[in-house]
Structures are given as structure tokens and as C-alpha cells.
Amino acid sequence: MIDSASPIVASPAVSPREERVGMLLVFLSALMWSFGGTIARFITVGDSWTVIFWRSVWAAAFLVGFMVWRDGWRGTLKLFRDMGLPGLAVGICFATASTAFVVALAYTTVANILLMQAGVPLLAALFAWALFRERVGVATWVAIAAVITGVAIMVSESLDGAVSPIGDGLALLIAVMFSVATVITRRFSGVRMTPATCLGTMLAAGFAVSQASTFAVSVSDMGFLFAFGVVNLGVGLAFFATGARLIPAAIAALLGTFEPILGPIWVWLIHSEVPSGRTIIGGAVVVTALLVHIGLEFKRQARPERAGVTGVPSPN
Template sequence: MTAPTIVMTGTSVGSERMGAALVFGSAFFWSFGGAIARYLDISDSWTIVFWRCIFAGLFLLTFMLLRDGPRGTVELFRNMGWPGMAVGLSFATASTSFIIAISYTTVANVVLIQAGVPLLAALMAWIFYRERVSLFTWAAIAAVILGVAIMVSGSLTGSVSPIGDALALLIATVFALTTVITRRYTNVRMTPAACLGAWMACTIAATQAASLSVTAGEMGLLVVFGALNLGLGMALFVTGARLIPSALAALLGTAETMLAPIWVAVIHGEVPNNRAITGGAIILAALLSYLWVQFRHQRMSATLAQS
């Protein structure tokens, strides 16, 4: 098996490493979602989606206003074009489809199907843009899918819900599409697209929620849940995914699945079972091995290019 044969300059190697760090950072912040949700005592999931997406959208809007100013922010929205609209719609679709999916099937089924995001992203990048995917990348994708399968195997059900599993597949597909579009259109800043996606999901949730009232304590948690967990994660992902291959971005995103049980165990004392630990170890080994080979190859290529 061989690593991707990409000749990098010192600057591009540094940019790719920064991109990988940002995407991993997005997975890191997203992985706290389960631990935060444990503190919420809100029966209507749509109410949670509404407030979470409101605060995510406000965070992203504030981030752009501070970074680019009011005029620059308006220009970002104007210039995002159809790629930005597609990414925003994808984020909104994934956010709302998850709520519907888990009402028809188990979370384990949804998580297992979503483990196919790296595979779908790699296939889309190869089919549409001929982005080369090495055998080592395919092996890492297979290892991640195996790890996730082991993690959730204890809670998988024998029954199949066509609606729930189809929605889970839709989530995986649109997230893979988001990854590929963000990587392909590196000249388009996707932060406004993420903001648009949050507002779209918020609008959909508002039409479905039985009530939008929450307590002051729950509102505080929802601010963190929306601004830092979702909003900051989205900002890091769309910024970093522009700088690295689609398959790598999707692979790093699976770190969320590995880290989530750790935070629940540390914060809530819910110790993961042996299957979760084994599956998480496989995912971690696959990610670390891939990153080590990837960056080692880039360093060698950069050295050869400069000689």
C-alpha cells in the first residue's frame, strides 16, 4: 500500500497540517454533544434543535462580523454562490434528518451508517473530480468503519427501519458532499454557508416544536450546546476542510465517534463497555497511522522539491 503521491512545498505542507488540526478540532468540539445533552431535561427534541441552531447561527454571525466587519460579512454571503448554498442546505438537512432518524431507528444504527462518510467522500471526490485515493486511505477508511461497527455492535437491532436507515444514509451522503464541495471550492469561504445552514435548521425546527419555552438553566446549557459545540465545530470544519483531501477530512471527522464516549465517561461516570473501548482503539490506531504516513510522505516530498 502506498501513500498519496502529492508533491508539496513547505507552505502547502504547513497548510495541510493546519487543515488537519482544524478538522480534528471540529470533531473534538462536536464530541461533547452527548455529554452536554445528558444535562438537558427537554422532552421535545425539536425544541433543542431550535435553540441550539439559533445560538450556533449567532456565534457564526458574530465570528464573521468580528473577523471581516459588517461590509465584509455581507460580501461573504453574496459571494458564496451555489457551493455555499449547497453546503448550507446540507448542514440543515443533516441536522434535521438526525432528529427524525432516531425516532425510527436506534442511535447505534445511525452512527454505524454515518461511519461510511469517509468512504462516500472518497468516492465522490474520485468520481466527480478525479481526486486520487491511495490504497492506504482505503485501508484506513475500512478500519474506521470496522471500529465503529464494533463500538455500536452491542446495541444494534435485528430489525431494519427503511425510513430511519434511509435518513441515516441521507445524513452520511450530504455530509460527504459538504466535505467534497468545501475541498473543491477552496476560494469560497464556507462560514456563511454554515451560518445559513444553522438558520435553515432553526426555521424547520420552529415549525415542528411543540413548545419553545425552556428554563434559565437549560438556556445556559443550550448556549454552550449551540455556540461552542455546534457553531465553533462548524466554523473549524469548513475552514480546515478547504486545506486537506476530502477523504482525510472525513476520516478525521470520525474522531467525534471515538471521543464522545470518553467525555460521557469522564463527566457522567458512564464507563464504556469493552466493545466501545476496542472499537475506539481501532479508530484511534487507524487515524494516527494514516496521519503519520501522510505527513511523513509530505515531508519527504517537500524535501525533494526543495533539493
Template sequence: MNATVSAQPSATREERIGYLLVFLSALMWSLGGTIARFIAVEDSWAVVFWRSIWAAAFLIAFMAWRDGPRGTLKLFRDMGLPGFAVAVCFATASTCFVVALAYTKVANILLMQAGVPLLAALLSWLLFREKVSVATWAAIAGVIVGVAIMVSESLGGTVSPIGDGLALLIAFMFSVATVITRRFAQVRMTPATCLGTIFAAIFAASQATQFAVSPRDMGFLFAFGVINLGVGLAFFATGARLIPAAIAALLGTFEPILGPIWVWLVHGEVPSTRTLVGGIVVVVALFVHIGLELRRQSRPGRPGTTGIPSPT
């Protein structure tokens, strides 16, 4: 009994650290669109290449610092097929994010990504027949309605259907990665995402027309890869282990909420009316669903579990 009581303050401190780290990861990811708008490189594949290179370099350095060289190599060896699949999903999603920025507004991309936790629940039900509550189905319906409102502008030519299609693909790939991560909880996410950045860099290198960029652009590419992508992944992979999945998902929704705000404040890119309306529907559906999930997990005998939603 005494040991249990004495462990409670430590657990509380760990949870607070987890809250802070996951919120900081969402904050880092929300800066992606703002940083990208500063980059003058016309070739999107060159942007993908340098962003992925800087992110991979940071993640390798982070794991080497945290786990040591041998520990880092062991993490990569222990990933197996689940880690490889997550890496492929992440490489696809991170590449599509950069390319989509050339076709559609940041708000469209980020707000569509807000539905990742619910898409993951739907995929879990379809693939593994995991039970999905009525509240989750209602929230999924809300997300579908919200996304439909957002992409309806494509029919009138206001927004490129290519950009919206890539944004939907991003959300889908992140959802698949989340389902795999939950199904194979023993797989460490940091080396898998690091491998994903390496895959993205290799593919981008085969598509880019040139790699030379100005010192100014290289500075923003460094920030795009390290601060936005690498640091965000490191924060989340560390913090998500310390708090329930529902709370992590709730904190993760700060990314699609803050992202369009930064772009609006810094670059004056005002989201369209349909994007705002659809985004509000998506965010409300998420907050209601996660709030109900928090209540469910807080009941006696229904402890929360930890999980990792997808990053930008």
C-alpha cells in the same frame, strides 16, 4: 533566501495555532451528545430550532467581528451555488444529529461520522475520478466493516434502525459537503455553515409542536448551539486553513473518540460491545490511512493542502 528563512518561524507559529484550533473544534463537537442528554425537551424539532438559532446568532456575530458588517454580507454574496449546496448538506446533517439522538446511542452516531474523510474520498473518485490510493481503498474497506459491525445490532432490535440510518445519512451529507468544499476551494465555509443553521431552524420551525422551554433547558440549548456547534465551526474554519488536510483530519478524529467517553463519564451511557468493536475498527482504519497520508505529504515535492472535514 533571507526572506525565506525569516518566514519559517512565523509559519511554524501559524501551524501550531492551527493545530490548537482544530483540536479545540473537535473537543467542542465531542461535547454534543453529553449536552443533549441534559435537555429535557421532548420535541426534537424544538431542540433543532433553538440549537440552530443560537448557532446562527453566534456565527453571524463572529463573522461581523472578524470581517465587519460589509465583509460579512460580501461573504454570503460570494458563496454561490457551492456554498448553498454545502449549507443544505449541513442543515440536513445537523438536523439528523439531534433527531438521531432520540433513537440511538451517541457512540453510534459519532463513530459513524469518523468515516467522513474516507467517504469523501470515495465520492471524489465516483464523481470526479480523482485518484484514490490503494491505502485509501483499504481504509474505506475497514470503515465499511466497522460500520457494518456497529449497525448489525439493529437487526436484533438492540438499536433502532432509524437511529443508525440517520447516523449514516449524517456521515454521507458531511462527506458530500467536504467534496464540494474541496472542489470549490474559494468558497468560505463559515457563511455556508451559518446559512445551514438558518435552513435547519426554518425547517424545524415548521415541524415543532411548541417552542416554549424552561430556563434550565434554554441554558443547555444555548450551550448546545453556541459552544458545541457555533464555537466548534468557528475554531475549525479558522484553524483548518493553517495546517495540511491530513493533520486536520487526524485531529478531527478526536471528536468520535472523545464523544462516547464524555457521555459514559457524565451520563453512564456505556457503548455496547459491537459498537466498541466496530468503532475500534473505524478509528484504526482512519489512523492508519491518515498516518500514511501524512508521510506522503511530508515527502519533498508533495506539499500538503488545506481542507475542511465536516462538523457535528
């Protein structure tokens, strides 16, 4: 929980166009993150901490370069100085989640991790409502329920009871961290969160230094680690940090569920792993729920305001 003594940054008004841009950016972040499992399949390094180190280093390098290109050196340093406790909290959340993801793969299946992550929309909505009384509409709750149902169908074949409590605990930790980061980013929308996510990758790399048994990797593995850090993590974090400031926490987390939907598709296309019938059915449920919900949001935003409603003055 953020210290009540920390300064509260007022959230600027978000226009319908900005909200649409936010939705697109958060979707693109999920798209980038969805390549994680496929890229990880190519990496032959046995030490998870070595993977965490190089992935985080490449992601941090990308994010620093992105901020310097966008804001210059002085602007970048100012962003780090000004992010405050909310930015630090988001950085810790991302460091914890990205580290837990790689380590969890050594203890449990990807299916179990994805099922836990499917709870992010519900957790984010609950945290936003409980902490900040952020309103969550009925349509969003229905869509969240549909998403969780669809992902549960997809991974149900893998839930045979032979699971590691360590792996499932780490998977649950990932879901909680992403939920908290989503809520904080939305609540403190006046704060630039890109440096916070960059800080998260630095924290993860710093901790991995103390745990890794070796930093030597093959040329091919380094190429995949570069993609794992820059494409999957760095670009995804930049998109998420920018877009999540513009939309409600529940919708941001809902769009994020494209990650567990698209992930199996990339594995199928690249590694020739054919999805099961339940995966196809569950994916159809989730994608339908997302498209219907987003369509309703666009329709709501495009509807002209009536006189005397939502602040529009009446003719008299």
C-alpha cells in the same frame, strides 16, 4: 449536484504547513461535535423541533458574531453575497444533517447513528472520485477500511435488529450530507464556507419554527441548548469549514471519525457510563488507524523532493 453553469473557483495551491493546519482544524471540529451526545443527555425538552430551533439560533448567532469580528459588517455581508451555489449547497447539507441528527435521536440509538456516520469517509472518497476524479491513495483506503471496522466493533452490541427504519434512514441521510459537504468544500476551496455553514443553521432554525410545539424552555435547558448550539455546532462548523478547504476530502472525513470515538468517552466520564469491551477494542482500532495514517501523511510531506520528480528540475 452543482449546476455546471455556476462559476468554478480555482483552488489555490496548498502548502504542507497549510495542510497540517487543515488537519488540526478538522480534528478540532470533530472534538466539538463529539460533545453532542453528552450535552443532549442533559436536555429535558421533549420536542425535538424545539431543540433544533434553539440549537440552530445559538449556532447562527455565534457564527455571525465570529464573521463580524473577523471581517467586519461589510465583509460579512460580502461573504454571504459571494458564496454562490457551492456555499448554498453546503448550507443545505449542514441544515439537513444537523436537523436529522436531533430528530433521529428520537427514533433510534446513538450507536446506530454513529455506525452510519462511520461511512462518511468512504462516501466522501467515492463522491470525490466519481464527480471530480480526486485521487484517493491506497493508504487512505486502508485507513478508511480500518476505521469502519473499528466503529462496527464498537456498536455491534447494539445491533439487535430492533431498529427504526425512520431512525436509520435519517442516520444514513446525515452521512450522505456530511460527505457531500466535505467534497464541495474541498472542490471549491477558494470560496469561504463559514457563511455557508451559518446559512445552514439559519435554514434549520427557520424550518423548526414551523414544526416546534413550543419555544419555552427552562433556564437550565437554555444553558445546555446554548452549549449545544455554540460549542457543539457553531464552533465545530467554523473549524470544519475553515480546515476542510485545505485537505483532501477523504482525509477530512477520516479525521471526522474522531467524533464517534470520543463521544462515548465523554459520556463515560460525565455520565459514568462505562464503555463495553467492544467499544474499547473498536476505539483502539480506529485511533490507531488515524494516528498511523496522519503520521504517514506528515512523513510524506516532510520528505525532500528528488531532482526530476514532481516538478523539481533535474541538474542537467
